[in-house]
Amino acid sequence: MRRWALAFAFAVTAVAAGSAAGIRAVVVQSPGTADPMIVDGDVGRSGGALVIAARTEPKTFNPIVALDAPSRDVIWRMHADLIHINRETQRTEPALARSWTVSGDGLHYVLHLRRGVRFSDGHPFDADDVVFSFAAYLDERVHSPQRDLLLIDGRPIAVRKIDSETIGVDLPAPYAGAERLFDSVAMLPRHRLEAVWKAGALGDAWGISTPADDLVGLGPFRLERFRPGEEIALARNPDYWKQDRAHNRLPYLTRLTFAVVPSEEAQVIRLRAGELDVLNRVSSQHATTLDRDQANGPYELRDLGPGLEYHFLFFNQNDPAPAAVRAKQAWFADERFRRAISLAIDRASLVGLAYRGRATPIWGHVTPGNRLWANTAIAHPPPSRPAALALLRDAGFKQNSAGTLTDAHGNAVSFSILVAAGNAALTDMAAIIQEDLRRLGVSVQIAALDFNAVLARVLESHDYEACLLRLVDGDVDPNPEMNVWLSSGPTHLWRPAQTTPATAWEAEIDRLMRQQMTTLDAGARKRLYDRVQTIVAEKLPLVPLVSPNIIVAAKRGLGNFRPAVLDHYTLWNAEQLFWRATEARR
Amino acid sequence: MTSGLGPAIGVAAAYLAVLSAPVVAPYDPTAQHREHPLAPPTGIHVVDREGRVHLRPFVLANGADGAARAYPVRFFTRASGDVEAPSSVRLFAVDPPAAIFLFGTDTLGRDQFSRLLYGGRISLGAGLLAAACALTIGVLCGCVAGFFGGWVDTAIMGASDIFMALPWLYLLLAIRAALPLTVDPGRALLAIVLVIGIAGWARPARLVRGVVSSVRSRDFVAAAAAAGASPARVLRSHVAPEAFSVALTQASILIPQYTLAEITLSFFGIGIGEPTPSWGTMIGAMLRQELSVAHWWLAAPAAALVGVSLLYHATADALHRRALTMGVTR
Numbered sequence: 001m002r003r004w005a006l007a008f009a010f011a012v013t014a015v016a017a018g019s020a021a022g023i024r025a026v027v028v029q030s031p032g033t034a035d036p037m038i039v040d041g042d043v044g045r046s047g048g049a050l051v052i053a054a055r056t057e058p059k060t061f062n063p064i065v066a067l068d069a070p071s072r073d074v075i076w077r078m079h080a081d082l083i084h085i086n087r088e089t090q091r092t093e094p095a096l097a098r099s100w101t102v103s104g105d106g107l108h109y110v111l112h113l114r115r116g117v118r119f120s121d122g123h124p125f126d127a128d129d130v131v132f133s134f135a136a137y138l139d140e141r142v143h144s145p146q147r148d149l150l151l152i153d154g155r156p157i158a159v160r161k162i163d164s165e166t167i168g169v170d171l172p173a174p175y176a177g178a179e180r181l182f183d184s185v186a187m188l189p190r191h192r193l194e195a196v197w198k199a200g201a202l203g204d205a206w207g208i209s210t211p212a213d214d215l216v217g218l219g220p221f222r223l224e225r226f227r228p229g230e231e232i233a234l235a236r237n238p239d240y241w242k243q244d245r246a247h248n249r250l251p252y253l254t255r256l257t258f259a260v261v262p263s264e265e266a267q268v269i270r271l272r273a274g275e276l277d278v279l280n281r282v283s284s285q286h287a288t289t290l291d292r293d294q295a296n297g298p299y300e301l302r303d304l305g306p307g308l309e310y311h312f313l314f315f316n317q318n319d320p321a322p323a324a325v326r327a328k329q330a331w332f333a334d335e336r337f338r339r340a341i342s343l344a345i346d347r348a349s350l351v352g353l354a355y356r357g358r359a360t361p362i363w364g365h366v367t368p369g370n371r372l373w374a375n376t377a378i379a380h381p382p383p384s385r386p387a388a389l390a391l392l393r394d395a396g397f398k399q400n401s402a403g404t405l406t407d408a409h410g411n412a413v414s415f416s417i418l419v420a421a422g423n424a425a426l427t428d429m430a431a432i433i434q435e436d437l438r439r440l441g442v443s444v445q446i447a448a449l450d451f452n453a454v455l456a457r458v459l460e461s462h463d464y465e466a467c468l469l470r471l472v473d474g475d476v477d478p479n480p481e482m483n484v485w486l487s488s489g490p491t492h493l494w495r496p497a498q499t500t501p502a503t504a505w506e507a508e509i510d511r512l513m514r515q516q517m518t519t520l521d522a523g524a525r526k527r528l529y530d531r532v533q534t535i536v537a538e539k540l541p542l543v544p545l546v547s548p549n550i551i552v553a554a555k556r557g558l559g560n561f562r563p564a565v566l567d568h569y570t571l572w573n574a575e576q577l578f579w580r581a582t583e584a585r586r
Numbered sequence: 587m588t589s590g591l592g593p594a595i596g597v598a599a600a601y602l603a604v605l606s607a608p609v610v611a612p613y614d615p616t617a618q619h620r621e622h623p624l625a626p627p628t629g630i631h632v633v634d635r636e637g638r639v640h641l642r643p644f645v646l647a648n649g650a651d652g653a654a655r656a657y658p659v660r661f662f663t664r665a666s667g668d669v670e671a672p673s674s675v676r677l678f679a680v681d682p683p684a685a686i687f688l689f690g691t692d693t694l695g696r697d698q699f700s701r702l703l704y705g706g707r708i709s710l711g712a713g714l715l716a717a718a719c720a721l722t723i724g725v726l727c728g729c730v731a732g733f734f735g736g737w738v739d740t741a742i743m744g745a746s747d748i749f750m751a752l753p754w755l756y757l758l759l760a761i762r763a764a765l766p767l768t769v770d771p772g773r774a775l776l777a778i779v780l781v782i783g784i785a786g787w788a789r790p791a792r793l794v795r796g797v798v799s800s801v802r803s804r805d806f807v808a809a810a811a812a813a814g815a816s817p818a819r820v821l822r823s824h825v826a827p828e829a830f831s832v833a834l835t836q837a838s839i840l841i842p843q844y845t846l847a848e849i850t851l852s853f854f855g856i857g858i859g860e861p862t863p864s865w866g867t868m869i870g871a872m873l874r875q876e877l878s879v880a881h882w883w884l885a886a887p888a889a890a891l892v893g894v895s896l897l898y899h900a901t902a903d904a905l906h907r908r909a910l911t912m913g914v915t916r
Contacts, residue, residue, distance in 0.1 A: 416767040431860040446860045447767040
């Protein structure tokens with residue numbers, strides 16, 4: 001039901017639940033006998049190819065089991081869903097379902113499928129494919145990572161065929177904005193996969209050695225060839241169901257190639273040389289130099305501002321915790337201590353030094369990139385050592401003559417910060433925080449470990465003192481975060497899986513999160529989640545620090561290039577991309 | 587030996603430089619000059635705008651009023667802005683708001699020159715320590731295996747095969763992950779360096795064993811044994827010295843190799859750790875930058891590493907040639 005991807009795990013994805021707008025009306029796009037979807041945007045020209053950089057090659061072409069970003073980046077150019085979250089507006093919009101209605105209690109959805117849609121092998125798409133697809137995703141034997149997203153209160157949604165063009169979906173419990181559940185659930189060809197599913201081999205189907213012709217989908221492209229370690233070339237799907245305003249069938253591009261270029265430095269060099277057309281993510285280090293040389297280069301750089309990703313510091317408040325940690329938990333549990341730490345950290349330095357100015361300081365856990373849900377009323381207290389010291393004195397701490405901070409029992413305040421090794425920005429941020437806290441008299445040791453070791457300590461052994469993490473939300477909606485904010489949640493990072501809430505404010509967050517999940521009125525839901533954000537900003541179980549900007553780059557002359565802060569930043573509208581220049585490329 | 591003297595002096599000079607870091611480095615290596623991130627090397631001038639030559643070099647910096655002003659370089663003085671001055675006297679310094687960054691600064695505004703010197707203590711020290719461990723164990727085991735032969739030789743060489751086949755990098759990653767987080771990063775590195783050193787005994791042991799097993803059948807060894815010398819005495823006084831030149835050559839190869847090992851560990855994030863500098867952490871930071879286009883000064887630790895490695899290899903060559911010459915003349 002929730003979807004938080006801890007950065008590095010590449011596994012960010014999919015999305016779930018809860019429309020910000022709480023769309024409850026029928027949305028009808030294109031009535032008629034055959035109803036291709038008409039999309040807004042510049043009317044482009046057909047032809048040409050586009051080459052985008054990929055760090056690694058995909059591990060699978062199977063949308064049901066794909067977890068890693070490289071696989072999903074390719075797969076989602078070849079598949080489509082019923083209702084889609086528009087990455088630009090962050091709201092849901094019709095896709096293979098041309099319209100839908102929802103019952104007054106929010107429990108029953110009726111989806112009307114688009115007519116005349118065909119798979120990339122020419123086979124018609126209908127309600128049986130939809131029922132089959134959901135059955136496959138929900139089948140425990142298949143081990144789909146998205147299965148959790150389709151469970152509400154631990155029970156699966158029920159999908160039934162009403163007729164060949166109509167689907168009924170019954171939710172086991174009210175779920176605000178449930179249409180977001182349908183995003184990133186690929187509609188699969190029953191005629192190709194049902195036998196494999198019945199044989200119990202669906203999870204292993206469509207591996208990377210599958211012949212291109214066997215991979216069938218409803219996306220704008222289909223696999224043309226896969227050269228391991230080199231490239232994945234997709235060819236235009238001539239049966240795609242979207243059209244531009246002039247009724248030209250999309251996509252415009254003849255070919256979309258993912259070129260495997262493992263290092264970012266090499267990607268940047270190849271972009272400068274004109275060998276790559278698009279970089280889906282540029283780090284702040286490379287953005288600085290790319291930006292400087294932009295006027296002379298064949299590319300344009302776009303800084304989209306903060307995305308949904310954010311960094312934060314948190315303290316171990318687990319009970320029980322290892323003995324060495326327990327001695328320090330009285331500090332960590334005191335909100336004045338946490339607020340003092342937050343006040344002592346100079347977020348402007350984190351932004352300026354670790355991100356060269358290409359990040360946004362944050363004081364709440366919902367980033368400004370989440371336009372629908374961020375609470376803009378949260379205070380932004382400036383860094384202040386005197387204010388931090390005043391809070392600490394109030395909590396019984398004091399500085400001795402050597403400037404060392406000691407607690408009420410005379411123990412020097414010292415703790416380690418766990419950080420994933422190999423991440424430049426996180427390492428720099430840890431060093432900046434270490435210096436800021438040293439000025440407060442707090443001694444900090446930085447413990448850089450392999451990312452999996454960090455996760456194991458935070459979520460399993462609880463053997464850590466503080467941790468600096470980066471987190472990426474898959475969707476703007478709060479529902480996927482239930483497991484983080486509920487005190488009983490397994491990823492309630494600072495103290496997971498509580499039997500009863502340890503504090504009154506955690507109990508209040510539990511109540512608010514449960515209430516917003518079943519509140520169908522969008523405004524009321526926003527107010528509930530605003531309150532959650534306020535509590536988090538005041539109590540600071542996570543000390544929010546910065547949200548890095550999403551920076552992308554593309555060769556000049558790419559029409560309809562409208563990158564967004566929701567993944568996939570640059571190819572979310574791949575079907576609309578076209579080359580403006582007459583010399584259609586490659 | 588003459589041809590090896592130059593490189594050996596170069597190696598000694600490198601160690602002397604890093605040992606004198608508290609005096610030579612103008613800044614605390616951990617001090618963050620946040621107003622100067624990624625600053626290029628500071629220009630040091632002796633001629634001013636009017637063309638006048640100054641005996642005391644100076645640097646240019648904007649004063650409080652924003653106008654560029656000359657700030658003389660002061661020698662044997664106390665540096666301003668130290669966070670925790672490890673020594674009271676610095677070889678050179680300038681008064682704030684000017685700053686003197688001979689090799690520029692890193693992303694956090696830390697002086698690269700100071701970090702290079704302090705980092706060299708960790709990196710070169712780690713190489714030396716690990717090589718000392720490896721050679722001590724290696725020479726001991728090699729001598730025993732080569733001298734006694736038989737099942738002792740078989741057992742020791744079998745063990746060396748196992749050690750050479752172990753995936754050490756993964757093992758070290760696991761060791762670091764298992765250490766308590768509160769362990770001081772310096773101690774953690776020390777533990778890991780000792781493990782590398784202990785693990786590295788196999789190669790020198792094999793070389794020494796080869797030399798010893800050929801020497802033990804020579805006439806002078808047989809004569810010593812016939813004269814009643816105990817096996818321990820024969821080994822200590824007649825056989826082991828023959829392996830000395832091999833061990834010395836190995837040392838000059840192993841030290842830069844283990845310095846590189848420290849760099850590899852830092853690359854995987856299990857080195858000394860922030861904020862203490864080492865050449866490994868500095869090179870790791872360098873690799874994160876687009877230095878081909880900008881920030882070339884971040885390559886200083888890599889240049890230092892290449893220089894020291896070349897000096898070591900030249901020394902190793904000279905020692906090897908010397909050993910061959912001695913072998914021919916004996």
